[in-house]
Structure formats: structure tokens, C-alpha cells
Amino acid sequence: MTLQIKTIEEYNTAYQKSVENPEGFWAEQAETFTWQKKWDKVLEWDFKKPDVKWFVGGTLNITENCLDRHLTTRGDQVAIIWEPNEPSQDFKTYTYKELHAEVCKCANALKAQGIGKGDRVCFYMPMVAELAIGVLACARIGAIHSVVFAGFSAQALADRVKDAQAKMIICSDFNSRGKKHIPVKQVVDEAIAMGCDSVEKVLVYKNGRNEVTWNDNLDIWWHDTVDSQSADCPAEPMDSEDILFILYTSGSTGKPKGVVHTCGGYMVYTCFSFKNVFQYDDGDIYWCTADIGWITGHSYIVYGPLLAGATTMMFEGVPTYPNSGRFWDICDKHKVNQFYTAPTAIRALMAKGDEWVSRYQLDSIKVLGSVGEPINIEAWNWYNKVVGKEKAPIVDTWWQTETGGIMISPLANITPLKPCYATLPLPGIQACLVDTEGNEIEGNNVEGLLCIKFPWPSMIRTTYGDHERCRQVYFSAFENKYFTGDGARRDENGMYRIIGRVDDVINVSGHRMGTAEVENAINEHSNVVESAVVGYPHDIKGQGIYAYVITNYPVADQDAFRKEIKDTVSREIGPIAKPDKIQIVSGLPKTRSGKIMRRILRKIASGDTSNLGDISTLLNPDIVQEVKDGAI
Numbered sequence: 001m002t003l004q005i006k007t008i009e010e011y012n013t014a015y016q017k018s019v020e021n022p023e024g025f026w027a028e029q030a031e032t033f034t035w036q037k038k039w040d041k042v043l044e045w046d047f048k049k050p051d052v053k054w055f056v057g058g059t060l061n062i063t064e065n066c067l068d069r070h071l072t073t074r075g076d077q078v079a080i081i082w083e084p085n086e087p088s089q090d091f092k093t094y095t096y097k098e099l100h101a102e103v104c105k106c107a108n109a110l111k112a113q114g115i116g117k118g119d120r121v122c123f124y125m126p127m128v129a130e131l132a133i134g135v136l137a138c139a140r141i142g143a144i145h146s147v148v149f150a151g152f153s154a155q156a157l158a159d160r161v162k163d164a165q166a167k168m169i170i171c172s173d174f175n176s177r178g179k180k181h182i183p184v185k186q187v188v189d190e191a192i193a194m195g196c197d198s199v200e201k202v203l204v205y206k207n208g209r210n211e212v213t214w215n216d217n218l219d220i221w222w223h224d225t226v227d228s229q230s231a232d233c234p235a236e237p238m239d240s241e242d243i244l245f246i247l248y249t250s251g252s253t254g255k256p257k258g259v260v261h262t263c264g265g266y267m268v269y270t271c272f273s274f275k276n277v278f279q280y281d282d283g284d285i286y287w288c289t290a291d292i293g294w295i296t297g298h299s300y301i302v303y304g305p306l307l308a309g310a311t312t313m314m315f316e317g318v319p320t321y322p323n324s325g326r327f328w329d330i331c332d333k334h335k336v337n338q339f340y341t342a343p344t345a346i347r348a349l350m351a352k353g354d355e356w357v358s359r360y361q362l363d364s365i366k367v368l369g370s371v372g373e374p375i376n377i378e379a380w381n382w383y384n385k386v387v388g389k390e391k392a393p394i395v396d397t398w399w400q401t402e403t404g405g406i407m408i409s410p411l412a413n414i415t416p417l418k419p420c421y422a423t424l425p426l427p428g429i430q431a432c433l434v435d436t437e438g439n440e441i442e443g444n445n446v447e448g449l450l451c452i453k454f455p456w457p458s459m460i461r462t463t464y465g466d467h468e469r470c471r472q473v474y475f476s477a478f479e480n481k482y483f484t485g486d487g488a489r490r491d492e493n494g495m496y497r498i499i500g501r502v503d504d505v506i507n508v509s510g511h512r513m514g515t516a517e518v519e520n521a522i523n524e525h526s527n528v529v530e531s532a533v534v535g536y537p538h539d540i541k542g543q544g545i546y547a548y549v550i551t552n553y554p555v556a557d558q559d560a561f562r563k564e565i566k567d568t569v570s571r572e573i574g575p576i577a578k579p580d581k582i583q584i585v586s587g588l589p590k591t592r593s594g595k596i597m598r599r600i601l602r603k604i605a606s607g608d609t610s611n612l613g614d615i616s617t618l619l620n621p622d623i624v625q626e627v628k629d630g631a632i
């Protein structure tokens with residue numbers, strides 16, 4: 001059984017041990033899992049390369065730990081509750097036994113289609129239970145899954161499929177989210193037409209009633225191939241450091257990168273962090289509202305909860321359909337004990353009024369979680385009072401796609417809370433703050449750049465196909481430290497508050513976006529010469545996207561032009577990356593070396609032009625007035 005810390009003294013002891021003897025600490029955790037072969041060495045590391053290996057020489061299969069291991073003790077317990085978009089439609093449940101059988105059937109179907117260990121399989125699938133089943137089926141046979149959020153465009157999907165050289169895409173035919181019906185398979189067809197030559201098969205789960213275009217050479221129905229398979233599939237022996245999955249995420253430059261996580265360490269850490277942060281106890285119903293297309297869904301809908309033998313819920317819909325009480329309706333309906341969502345959803349629901357919440361009992365809720373972006377004090381207070389009735393601790397969990405699991409967070413009912421603070425690092429997480437020169441900032445009541453100075457089991461191993469990029473982005477800024485890209489404050493008690501990104505990454509509704517990525521998309525428009533994208537404070541989304549655009553020739557109809565820009569971005573990346581505000585400018589403030597002065601653009605976008613600092617050294621100081629005057 002995974003260690004479950006119960007008191008702050010136990011936390012302190014565990015933390016201390018994890019720093020003094022990390023190998024001993026994590027070996028003890030790892031012992032609680034099923035290994036086909038035990039590791040020879042707990043840890044080998046070198047942040048310079050970087051080269052990090054946990055549980056070296058060990059062999060395991062994560063699905064044996066998510067499924068088989070539970071069959072004797074909790075085979076008939078519900079593993080997954082699937083709640084549909086339409087409240088009138090029946091929900092579905094899968095017991096551990098049933099889930100095991102479904103995963104094995106799907107795994108056998110993948111094998112029958114020629115998928116084997118090390119092959120990449122892309123998912124472009126809405127939140128149906130078959131997404132979790134498919135992901136686990138890949139893990140069962142050692143295929144590497146790469147889930148692409150089903151809100152991304154065909155172009156974005158094609159980019160990711162090509163980068164991973166995926167042999168198969170698994171998708172659904174259609175998808176309903178709220179009132180929207182999305183032709184998922186059609187997007188996959190478009191992506192394939194963009195030259196995804198590595199794809200040999202497209203496996204399609206039938207989720208809708210309408211017809212789809214069919215290519216007999218490529219397409220296969222899920223029900224035609226999965227349903228008839230045997231429910232017994234041996235678990236592929238995986239080295240601790242074999243790749244479990246790739247997940248693409250945005251950075252400050254260039255194309256999204258494929259973050260690579262490996263089998264052993266990811267397993268140990270996601271289970272440990274899940275159990276301890278949420279204080280999950282047997283019999284609890286746990287619900288994380290994220291999409292499996294993001295890391296939160298990977299680690300805290302699928303792997304962490306199933307490893308811990310929990311009952312985890314998957315929700316197909318959106319918080320506002322059929323009305324703004326939907327989340328709370330689901331909490332009451334399934335007697336949810338731990339509820340984990342994003343500040344953007346909290347703010348959106350808060351804006352709809354308390355009456356949507358007070359209609360419901362919500363008496364089952366024991367723990368509330370927050371993830372994805374800084375939570376502002378208004379949202380924190382509302383979540384605490386109106387949803388939690390001041391009885392449920394809020395765990396503000398800070399972590400990243402690259403960290404694989406929650407890094408800094410209260411442990412529910414154990415760590416003292418402080419609004420808007422992620423509080424303390426989990427055992428095993430050696431967080432520190434550094435200045436721009438890389439000197440560690442000691443003591444309390446300080447602010448700096450957040451780094452981690454010792455490996456933890458679920459950390460990023462590489463960026464797929466480009467190890468140098470991994471080194472450069474995360475390990476080159478400060479010697480012997482992993483740099484998070486976030487700025488943080490440490491208060492008088494050593495508690496951390498995450499301030500936000502210090503690089504050119506913006507966080508829109510908890511979705512990470514590279515400003516360069518959005519600029520590249522905007523520049524695809526034929527009348528755009530150059531653009532600059534910055535974030536600005538947005539009441540609901542946290543940050544909104546503000547685009548400054550220089551055009552080739554004058555724009556007659558500005559509204560039409562703005563719509564074209566938004567359409568271009570939707571096509572290149574997806575609707576989530578559409579700029580909220582677009583300002584046409586004749587130039588951008590630049591340094592003498594030609595760098596865009598984003599600091600100035602950020603200030604103007606946030607409506608704060610009182611003090612733009614020294615602009616006299618700019619290449620084109622005159623442009624600042626024009627940009628200010630035209631601000632939206």
C-alpha cells in the first residue's frame with residue numbers, strides 16, 4: 001500500500017527523509033507495486049545531459065498495477081464512472097474486472113492491427129470511456145500513446161502525428177460537448193490528407209448516429225475489431241525507463257514539444273501524489289473535470305487514481321450544459337468526495353451566481369482541488385465558501401506537463417492552508433528559488449524563479465526526437481537545476497505562491513499557449529506582415545490573447561479582417577488559441593537589435609500605460625504613442 005501521510009508531523013518526517021535519503025524513500029514507495037523484475041539501482045542522474053533514470057533495471061507494466069493487482073481485492077468495485085454530455089442519458093460504470101477485460105480486448109485488437117511495443121499511437125478522441133481504455137491498452141502492450149486534445153485543429157493534429165511518426169490514430173466518429181456536435185473523424189481525415197504518411201490504420205469508435213466518410217484501406221471500426229477479441233492479454237514487460245507516453249505541450253519558442261514520460265517513475269509518483277494530496281480513502285468517489293488530452297487527465301483521471309484503486313469519474317460534457325448547475329448536479333448524483341477543477345471553470349461558474357450552487361446539497365464533498373493557473377482570491381473564497389461550505393480544504397496544486405505529477409500542494413486536511421498559495425512541496429520535491437544569475441535565494445519572504453534541484457520519479461526524460469531541446473529549455477538556464485518557467489514567492493513560513501510564467505508562455509483558461517506559436521498562426525494570413533502576441537488579464541480566462549498585427553496593405557473592413565485572423569488561428573491551432581483582441585498597428589516597438597519589446601506591449605494590452613519605462617533606447621520610440629492610442 002502506498003504511504004498515506006496523515007499528520008503534518010508525518011509530512012515533515014517524510015519530507016526530511018526524502019531529502020536525506022531520496023533513494024531509500026522512493027525505494028520504499030516503489031516496493032508497494034507489482035514489479036516483474038525488481039530494479040538494480042534506484043536512481044542515476046545527471047542534469048547536465050540531462051540523463052535521469054529511476055528504478056534502473058526494473059521491469060513492470062503499469063496496467064498490471066492499475067488493473068490486475070486490484071482484481072482479487074476490489075474486482076467488483078467501480079473503477080470508472082462515465083457521465084455523458086446529456087444528463088438524460090444513462091451513465092456507465094466499469095468495475096476493475098470489467099475495465100481489465102475491456103483493456104485486454106482493446107490491447108489484443110491493437111496487436112491484431114500490427115501495433116507492438118514502441119509503436120506510437122495517437123488519440124484524437126473526446127471524453128468517452130474508450131479513450132481511457134485505449135490509452136491503457138497501449139500501455140498494456142508497450143505501445144506509446146500520444147493523446148491530442150480533441151479541440152485542436154487538423155493542422156495541429158497533423159503536426160503532432162508527424163512528429164511522433166504515429167502508426168495509428170484512434171478517434172471517434174463524432175463528439176458532443178454541450179450543444180456542439182463536432183465531426184471528429186472528419187478532422188482526422190483532414191489531418192491525414194496533410195501527409196501523415198506514417199499512419200497505417202485509423203481506429204474509429206462509433207459515438208454518433210451520422211455517417212462518416214470511410215476509407216477501406218485505412219479505417220476500421222472499434223466495434224468490428226475490439227468487441228470480438230479475447231479478454232485476456234499478457235502485460236508486456238517494460239523497462240522502468242521505457243517510454244509510457246508522449247504529450248505535446250507549448251513552450252516559448254517554435255512548435256509544441258513532445259514531453260516524454262517513462263513507465264516506472266511515473267507510476268510510483270502519480271500514485272503517491274494522488275493518494276496524499278487528495279487523501280483518497282477506499283470507497284471515495286473522485287472526480288477530476290480535466291480532459292484526458294491534458295496532463296491533468298493523464299495523471300489524475302487515469303493513472304494516479306487507478307493505481308491507487310480509486311473510483312474515478314470521467315465527464316463527457318461542459319460545466320454549463322444543460323445549465324450552470326451541471327457540475328454540482330453531478331457531484332450530488334454520484335456523491336463525489338474529491339472534486340478537482342481549474343480556476344477558469346470556478347470563475348465562469350461564480351459569474352453565473354450562487355443560486356446555481358445552492359440548489360444542490362454538495363454534502364459529499366470532502367476535498368476541493370484547483371489546477372492549471374494561479375487561482376485569484378475572489379475565486380478561492382467563492383470556491384471555499386459557496387462550494388465547500390468552508391468545510392472542504394482547497395488543494396491548490398502546482399505542477400506541469402513536464403513534472404508528470406503534482407509538485408507543490410497542500411495535502412488535504414494536513415497542510416495548513418493559505419489562500420492562493422500552493423503551500424509546500426511534496427516529499428521528494430526539492431523546490432528552490434533562484435535569481436536571474438542562477439544564485440539560489442535562501443531564506444523566507446523572497447521571490448524568484450522556481451527551480452527543482454533534485455530529480456523526482458515522474459520528471460520529463462526528454463522531448464521526443466530532440467533531446468537537445470529538452471536540455472536547452474529546462475536544464476541550461478541554471479546549472480544542475482530543472483527550470484520551471486514560473487516565478488514564485490516564498491512567504492515567512494516557507495510556503496510557495498506561484499506568480500506565473502516568466503517566459504513567453506501564456507495561460508488561457510488553464511491551457512498553455514506559446515505566444516510564438518500563435519504569432520506563427522496569425523502570420524499565415526496573406527495580409528499579415530508581422531505580429532506580436534501577449535497575454536493580458538482576463539476575468540474568466542485568467543489571461544486573454546492580445547494580438548498586434550502589421551498588415552501588408554490597408555484593411556477596409558476591420559471586423560471582417562479580425563474574423564479572418566481568428567479563423568486562421570482556429571485552422572492552424574484550434575479555437576482555444578483565437579486572439580480575444582486584435583489591434584492593427586503600423587509597427588512594433590523594437591530594440592536596436594530588432595527584438596520586439598514585449599514588456600511594453602504587455603503593459604499596453606493590460607490597459608496600464610502609466611509607466612512604460614525608458615523607451616528612448618528603442619529603434620522606433622515613436623511607435624509607442626500610436627500603439628497606445630489604438631489600444632483596445
Ligand code: 7RM
Pocket residue numbers: 249294295296370371372373374375396397398399400401402422484485486498499500501507510511512
Ligand atoms: C498541470 C498543468 C503548467 C503551467 C505552470 C504554471 C501553471 C499550473 C498552477 C499554475 C499557479 C497552480 N500543466 N500552473 N498549476 N499556476 N498555480 N496551481 O497545468 O503544463 O498545462 O501548465 O501552468 O504556469 O508552469 S501545464
